[in-house]
Amino acid sequence: MSATDSTAVRCTGIRKHFGEDEARVEVLRGVDYTVRRGELSFLVGPSGCGKTTLISVIAGLLATDAGQVHLFGRDLAGMPNDERILFRRTHLGFVFQQYNLLQALTAAENAAIPLLAAGVRRREAVDRATALLERLGLSGKTGSFPRQLSGGQQQRVALARALVHEPRLIICDEPTAALDHATGEAVMELLASAAVHPDRAVIVVTHDNRVFHFADVIAQMDDGRIVGVDPRRRSGPVPETVSPTPPSPLSA
Amino acid sequence: MNWVGLQMLRNDRAKFAAMIVAVSMAVFLMQNQAAILATMLSMTAAQIREVEDADLWVTEPDVECFDQVKAMRDIQLMRVRGVPGIAWAAPLLKIDAIGRSEGGRLNTVTVLGIDDVSLAGLPRRMRVGRADAIRELDTAIIDPGGHQLFFPGEPFRPGRSLRIRDRRIRIVGISDVAAPFTGLPMLHTSRSTAAALNLGEQHMTSFILARSAPGTPPEQVCQRIQALGGLRARTTEQFAADAMWFYGSQGVPMLFMVTITIGLIVGAAITGQTFLMFIKENARPLSMLKVVGTTDRQLGIMILLQGTVVLALGSCFGSGIAAAVCNLVRTQPFLRSLYLPWQIALGTCLALASVTGVALYASFRHVRGLEPASVFR
Numbered sequence A: 001m002s003a004t005d006s007t008a009v010r011c012t013g014i015r016k017h018f019g020e021d022e023a024r025v026e027v028l029r030g031v032d033y034t035v036r037r038g039e040l041s042f043l044v045g046p047s048g049c050g051k052t053t054l055i056s057v058i059a060g061l062l063a064t065d066a067g068q069v070h071l072f073g074r075d076l077a078g079m080p081n082d083e084r085i086l087f088r089r090t091h092l093g094f095v096f097q098q099y100n101l102l103q104a105l106t107a108a109e110n111a112a113i114p115l116l117a118a119g120v121r122r123r124e125a126v127d128r129a130t131a132l133l134e135r136l137g138l139s140g141k142t143g144s145f146p147r148q149l150s151g152g153q154q155q156r157v158a159l160a161r162a163l164v165h166e167p168r169l170i171i172c173d174e175p176t177a178a179l180d181h182a183t184g185e186a187v188m189e190l191l192a193s194a195a196v197h198p199d200r201a202v203i204v205v206t207h208d209n210r211v212f213h214f215a216d217v218i219a220q221m222d223d224g225r226i227v228g229v230d231p232r233r234r235s236g237p238v239p240e241t242v243s244p245t246p247p248s249p250l251s252a
Numbered sequence B: 001m002n003w004v005g006l007q008m009l010r011n012d013r014a015k016f017a018a019m020i021v022a023v024s025m026a027v028f029l030m031q032n033q034a035a036i037l038a039t040m041l042s043m044t045a046a047q048i049r050e051v052e053d054a055d056l057w058v059t060e061p062d063v064e065c066f067d068q069v070k071a072m073r074d075i076q077l078m079r080v081r082g083v084p085g086i087a088w089a090a091p092l093l094k095i096d097a098i099g100r101s102e103g104g105r106l107n108t109v110t111v112l113g114i115d116d117v118s119l120a121g122l123p124r125r126m127r128v129g130r131a132d133a134i135r136e137l138d139t140a141i142i143d144p145g146g147h148q149l150f151f152p153g154e155p156f157r158p159g160r161s162l163r164i165r166d167r168r169i170r171i172v173g174i175s176d177v178a179a180p181f182t183g184l185p186m187l188h189t190s191r192s193t194a195a196a197l198n199l200g201e202q203h204m205t206s207f208i209l210a211r212s213a214p215g216t217p218p219e220q221v222c223q224r225i226q227a228l229g230g231l232r233a234r235t236t237e238q239f240a241a242d243a244m245w246f247y248g249s250q251g252v253p254m255l256f257m258v259t260i261t262i263g264l265i266v267g268a269a270i271t272g273q274t275f276l277m278f279i280k281e282n283a284r285p286l287s288m289l290k291v292v293g294t295t296d297r298q299l300g301i302m303i304l305l306q307g308t309v310v311l312a313l314g315s316c317f318g319s320g321i322a323a324a325v326c327n328l329v330r331t332q333p334f335l336r337s338l339y340l341p342w343q344i345a346l347g348t349c350l351a352l353a354s355v356t357g358v359a360l361y362a363s364f365r366h367v368r369g370l371e372p373a374s375v376f377r
C-alpha cells in the first residue's frame, strides 16, 4: 500500500472465536471495516456483539482466526512480537472506559507513560505531558493524583495519555460510559477537537447515542459483523481546530 | 519505566512495609542464630588459635579438643624436642579446680599453667596489667568473664585474690582472651603455680606446644612426631578444626540450622507471597502498560528492581538490627566473643534473596501471562 493511501485501518474478513467445544463462541464472523485518515469513526452496536473484541484485534492485542488487519498499510499479524509492540507504542493511543490510570502517579506522570515506555527521559516526558494537560484544560491539576480527580478529569488525563506521543490511530472503548451526560459530552468534544487530525484516525466504541453527532462515520455492528456504515457530516464543533500539518495534534 | 515500578511499590505502603519488615526480621533471625552458632564453634577452637607463638600441638592420641585433658608423661616432651625440624617445644598444663573469692563466691575455674621458662601460650592481649607478671608464684591473670563472676560490679583492676585448693592466688591482671565454650573463668598462671595447685596428682603436662623450625613445614614436623608412636601432632589449624568438628558433630548446630531454616522459609514465604499479591493486585495497571507498548522485558526488569529494592532495604535493616544486638550482647563479659562475620551477614541475605527470587519469577510469569486485551473489560 502506498504512503499516500488515505486508509488508516483496513480489516477484511476478520474471524475470531473464544472458548472451545460447548463453550465456543464465534464473536467476529467476517468483519470488514475501514477507517480513513482524519476520520472519527464510531463503532456502535448491542452489548456483546464484538466491538471490544474487534478493536483488540485492530490493536494487535488479540490474534485472529482468519482475515487481515492493515494499519497504515502494515500487517500487524505478520510482524514479530517485539515489532508489533513497538508499532503499538509508537502509533497507537488508547482511551478506556475505566480510565486505567496508575494511582501511584500524578496526572502529568500518568499522561507521560507512553513516552516513558518509549524511553524518553522522565523530565522531558512529564514536561510534554504537563503542557498537553494544560491545553486539555487541566492546568491546576497536573500534580494531582487520580483519586483527587473527578471522573471527567481522570478521563481527560487518559485522553492526554492517548495523545501525548502523537499516535496515528487512537482507539477509545466507551470513553463516556462512566460519565454523566454533560461530562461525557465535554470529554467527547475535547476528543473530537484534540484528537482528530488529517493524518490520524480515531475509533470510538460507544453505546452513548447522545454523542453520535460527533462522528464522521458510524459503523453499526451486530452479531460479529459490520451491518451498516453511516457516513455523516460531523455536527459537533470541530474542523477549525484541526491543523493540516502534523507535529502536535493540538496545534490549532 | 523502572521509576514507574518504584512509584507503584511505594504507593502500596502496607505491602511495601510488610515486605521490608518480613525481610528484616528473617535476616535478623538468621544472622543472629548463625552468629551464635559460629561464635559457639569458634569458641571451642579459640583457646587453641590464640596460642600464636606455637604452630603445632602435640597431645595424647585420642584427644579431640581443648577441653579433653589427658596427662602426658614428661618423657614425651623430651621425645618431641628431639624431633628434627622442631625449633622449640614447651609444656602446657590445664586443670580444673574450684575457686573461691574473698566475698565467698565459688566456681569451677580452668587453670592454664604456662611454661615458666618460655612463657609459651601466654595471652597476647591484656585488658589490664602485664601478662608476664604471672612469673611470680601464686599469681594469675583472669579473663573478663571470670572477673565479673567472682567480683561482680567491680572495675577491672588487679589486686584481688582467689582461694584455690587452699592457696591464695593473687590476680595480677585481666586478660582479653576469647570466652571459652565451657563458660568457666580462665586463669593463666605459671606452670609452677598450676602444679602447686595440682599437688598430689601426677599430671604435669596436658599439651605440648611446639614451633617448627623456619623452613620446615609444620605438617612435615607433625608427621615426624607421629612417627615416634603414641602421640598425636597437629598444626594449630588442624587441632582447631578438629575441636570445632568434635563439638559441631554433637547435634547442637542442627538446632540452630532448624531455626535458621525456619527464618529463611517464613521470611521468603511472607515476602514472596506479599510480592505476588502486590503484582496480582496491580494486574490491571500492568495490563494497561502492556497495551500502551511496554515489553515483557521492561516489565521483568521492573519486577526485578522492585524485588531488589525490597530485599536490599530489608537486608540493610535486618543486618543493622543483628549487628546492633550483637554489639549490645558483647558488652557482657561472658558473651564478649559473640561476632557476626560478614560472610554470614552476606550469606543469609543472599539465601533469602534466592528463595524470594522464586516468587519474583512467579510474579514475572504472572505478568507475562496477563492478557492485555483484558484492560478493555
Ligand SMILES: Nc1ncnc2c1ncn2[C@@H]1O[C@H](COP(=O)(O)OP(=O)(O)OP(=O)(O)O)[C@@H](O)[C@H]1O
Residues within 6 Å of the ligand: A018, A019, A025, A027, A045, A046, A047, A048, A049, A050, A051, A052, A053, A054
Ligand atoms: N476473553 C474472552 N473469553 C471468552 N469470551 C469472551 C472473551 N472476550 C469476549 N468474550 C465474549 O465475546 C463476546 C463479545 O464480547 P465483546 O466484549 O467484544 O462485546 P462488546 O460488543 O464489546 O460488548 P459491550 O458493549 O458489552 O462491551 C461476548 O459474548 C463475550 O462474552
Ligand SMILES: [Mg+2]
Residues within 6 Å of the ligand: A051, A052, A053, A173
Ligand atoms: Mg465492549
